[in-house]
Amino acid sequence: MMISSHSSLRTFQPRLLSGLIILALWGGSCWGNAEEVQFNTDVMDLKDSSNIDLGQFSRSGYIMPGEYSMAVQINNVNLPEQNIAFYPAENDPQSSEPCLSPTLVQQLGLKSQAQSNLQWWHQGQCLLLGSLEGMEARGDLATSTLYISIPQAYLEYVSADWEPPSRWDNGIPGILLDYNVNAQVQRQERQAGSQSQDLSGNGVLGVNQGSWRLRANWQSQMVHHTGSELPTEKNWDWERFYAYRAIARLKAQLTVGEQLLSSNLFDSFRFTGVSLATDDRMLPPNLRGYAPEVRGIARTNAKVIISQQGRVLYEALVAAGPFRIQDINSAVSGQLDVRVEEQDGSVQSFSLSTANIPYLTRAGTVRYKLIAGRPSDRQRHIIGPIFTSGEFSWGVSNGWSLYGGGVAGEQYNALASGLGRDLMMFGALAFDVTHSRARPDSENKVLSGNSYRLSYSKRFDDYDSEVAFAGYRFSQQNFMSMSEFVDIRNTGVRSQNSKEMYTVSLTKQFLESGVSAYLNYEHRTYWDRSDNNRYSLSVARYFDFGRFKNLSLSINAYRNRNNNTTDDGAFLSLSLPWGDGGTIGYSSAYTRQNNDQRVSYFGQLKGDDSYQLSSGADRDGLRLSGFYNHYGDSALMNASASYAQGRYTSLGMSLQGGATMTMNGGGLHRVGTLGGARLLLDTDGVAGIPIRGNSLANTRSNRFGKAILADVNSYYRDNASIDLNQLPEKAEAISSVVQATLTEGAIGYRRFDVVAGEKVMAVIRLPEGTTPPFGATVVNQQQRTLGMVGDGGSVYLSGVAFGEEMTVNWGGSAHCTVSLPQNLPDDKMADLLLPCRRLAESKQAH
Structure with a gap:
């Protein structure tokens, strides 16, 4: 009708x-x-x-007594949605006031002095707003939000993207399965058409309950050679079982299970036990250290594998040319092993030390690590005696830090002590000495020695330069690390026996000419074998040439000298923006074995997908290659293809993603850091809602109205927002922005108010x-x-x-x-x- x-x-x-x-x-x-x-x-x-009802407007801001589900906003910072009760005001029953419960007050981030002055009403269940002068709270049913305003003087330290521990979110219970799978097929023309198939992967299976994270890391590989009598190689390894949780009050992480020792003083080794360590990521951004960075050059479309003590930390396909990997967990320290597997079958291998700034601590504070356990191998066998380890850094005064630590075991002991100084305009300097005493064999012969280390870092703002890390270390012949002690006990072979190490990383910006330069040098000597050296240089410039704008010219070169074998390489590239998001490029790659000239085109597709096509030639003939990158809602996919005339044809594909399930829903998603923190977003059951996070591409909610952002930084305040420009025609977003500060590995939950x-x-x-x-x-x-x-x-x-x-x-x-x-x-x-x-x-x- x-x-x-x-x-x-x-x-x-x-x-x-x-x-x-x-x-x-x-x-x-x-x-x-x-x-x-x-x-x-x-x-x-x-x-x-006469037929008018304006009662809901008769009192400004009035909310009828009752309980409402509301988001909470404190000084423009959003907290999770929660139930807020409104009660009649004690001094005016005709008006209502929001009840700030003790649980909500704990999330406000009040200083301890402010907390001691708090007063309560409604039988001690609601905060009396007048107990903090200048504090206000106002509910708004139109936006379903409780707005709280608090003078900054009452609050703990906050920054643009960091919040105090009182606002950290441990997330909700759930199960996660993250994976990174790589598949490659290679056909060798020079070997009578022999073909090999390589399938490898690694990932994390996890369970979250409260503040605890249970994790099981796995890695696997299968290699099959067609046309040969070689058997198929199969390997599946549950590489690590462990559990951890954040202890916010101590700014530390408690870990139980199989671990790698991560230390600023002692070399890394694998053990099974328990550790309690200050986590720099829980500190404000200006007090955190540097994350490790790996640079190199891929001669072809290649697979890069970064590992430590046999544990795979990073594995991905990269396109031909220079690569720069910065998304390794900042908690990783020590020596990293890098393996670049080219599609033509060749392999580059080198090691590098992660760049740590000198071990300095703010005045009046202490950073520490406490560990107890037994050394173990990847097969979960105990291979050493019980040991305990501890280290600390104490900010003695403004600019001075005293640090040290020790390892104590049945037949191995080490003691380290050092002093660090912030030289202000001249940088930061640290010096330490480590003494070890070991009885590695049945003869009870005692080996003792010292290791000396000097490290320095400096940012030269006036010259737009930075010495990110510079260090020198000398170890006496009888000095022994815990990992070497365990190796000798079990194999009779000493793995490292290092003598000297020099390492330096330099960056320089030439702003007037638009040039940036990066230099890394690492030199190692040993008591029982030849020296190792690695040089890496990158120079890039952006410039205009006539009517062509934003041209880019870069030169990357390296030299690896390992066991008297030298591997040199250089890569020159020139790129020119072309069309809508496209780039035309020329590159030349040089190695001792070959010289490759290529012309390429890089293009963007809808949905932030991208591709690269290239053709060229080297000493042996024609070369063609392609690389495709797809940001899917369920996974990140890379695909590559290469053809070298008369030599080989190669195809490769990788998938990186995960599945997260909770009582609030779940789904498949892309993933950045395997096993890391993620945010489950609820769009009120509306599918196809585009959501922006830290990733380059949007993520759309699935058919159940759920989307998962797995690129969330632990202990940082992260935002997620609905892309209003790409909303479906019949959908409206009442609230389009949420915030979360998640602890490591947490599954956060936030809800958008969406109407469809x-x-x-x-x-x-x-x-x-x-x-x-x-x-x-x-x-x-x-x-x-x-x-x-x-x-x-x-x-x-x-x-x-x-x-x-x-x-x-x-x-x-x-x-x-x-x-x-x-x-x-x-x-x-x-x-x-x-x-x-x-x-x-x-x-x-x-």
Whole structure:
């Protein structure tokens, strides 16, 4: 059934608009005080000026007593949605006040002195706002948000993206499975068409419960050679079982199970036990250290594997040319092993030390690590005696730090001590000495020796330069690390026996000429074998040439000298922006064995996908290659193909993603750091909602209205937002931004207020033929207001579903229900007539 068409809409719109304007400007046309506002309705152009319900507007900001689900915003910082109770105010029963419970107050980040002055009301369950001068709290039902304003003097230290521990979120219980799988097929023409298939991967299986994270790391590889008598190589390894949790009060992480010793003083080794260590990521950003960085050059489309003590930390396909890997966990320290497997079958291998700034600590604070356990191997066998280890850094005074530590075991002991100094404008310097004493064999011969280390870092702002890390270490021949001690006990062979090590990393910006340069040098000598050296240089410049803008020229070169074998390489590239997001490039790669010239095109596709096509030649003939990168909602996919005339054809593909499941929902998703923190986002059951996080590409909610962002930084304040420019046609975002500060490995949960459905014009009629009063509201079963009744019962409804039942409220209570038909009428331009059944009649009908 319908009534008049466009005429009613034209009549309704100006009357409703004029009414809303008058309500918005009620201060100029009302009498009374702020608690009870009376409206001059005579100025409103209404057919029935007596049938009006403006009770919900009669008191500014008034919220009826009850419990509401609201997001909480503290000084423009968002906290998770939670239930907020509103009670009649003690000094004015006609108004209401929000109840800030003790649980919510703990999340405010108040200083200890401010907490001691707090007062409570409602039987000690609600914070008395007046106990902190200048503090205010206001609820807003339109946005379902509780706004809290607190003077900064009462709050703990905060920065642009860091919050105090009181606001860290341990997330919700859940299960996760992250994976990184690489597959390659190579056909060698020079070996009578022999073919090999290589499938490898690594990942994390995890369970979250409260603040605990249970993790199992796995890695696997299968290699099959067609046309040969070699057996298929298969390997599956549950590489590590462990559990950990953050202890916010101590700014530390407790870990139980299989671990690698991560130390600023002692070499890394594998053990099974327990550790308690200060986590720099829990500190404000200006107090955190550097994360490790790996640079190199891939001669072809290649697979890069970064490992430590046999444990794979990073594995991915990279396109031919220079690569720079910066997303390794910042908690990793010590020596890293890098392996670059080219698609032509060749392999580059080198090791490097992660760059740590000198071990300095802010004055008056202590950083520490406490460990107990037994050395173990990758097969979970105990291979050494019980040991304990501890280290600390104490900020003695402004600029000075004293640090040291020790390892104590049945037949191995080591003691280290050092002093660090912040030289202000001259950088930071640290010096330490480590003494070891070991009995590695049955002869009970004692080996003792010292190792000396000097390290330095400096940022030269006046010259746009930085010495990111510089160090020198000398170890006497009888000095022995714990890992060497374990090796000798079990194999009789000493693995390292290092003598000297020099390492330096330099960066320089030449702003006037647009040139940036990076230099890394590492030199190692040993007591029982030849020296190792690695040089790496990168120079890049951006410039304009005539009508061509933003050209890029870069030169990358390296030299690896290991066991009297020298591996040299250089890569020169020139790129020119072309078209909409495209780039034309020329490159030349040089090695001792070959020289490769290529022309390439890099292009962008819809959805932030990208591809690269190249063709060229080397000493042996034609070379063709392609590389494709796809940011899928369920996984990140890379695909590559290479052809070398008369030599080989190679195809490769990698998938990196995960599955996360909780009681609040879950799904498949891309993943950055395997096993890391992630954010489960709820879009109220609406599918296809585009969400922005830290990733280059948006993620869309799945068919169940869930999306998972797995690129969340632990202990940083992260934002996730709905991309309003790409919303589906029938969806609206009431709230489009959420924030979270998650502990490591947490599964955070946040909800967007999203409405999806039809938009219709309707007229509501009561059984006796009258209409609800002007200002009555139409709400759905989720108590979301879908529209407000105008003159003559006209109402504009948005976000509704056909067949849905809604309630019409006025006078502070629900009076009747309306139901939408299952389909739109044939005349879509006409207003729907919606009979409103009294609540008693509605119950009988059901």
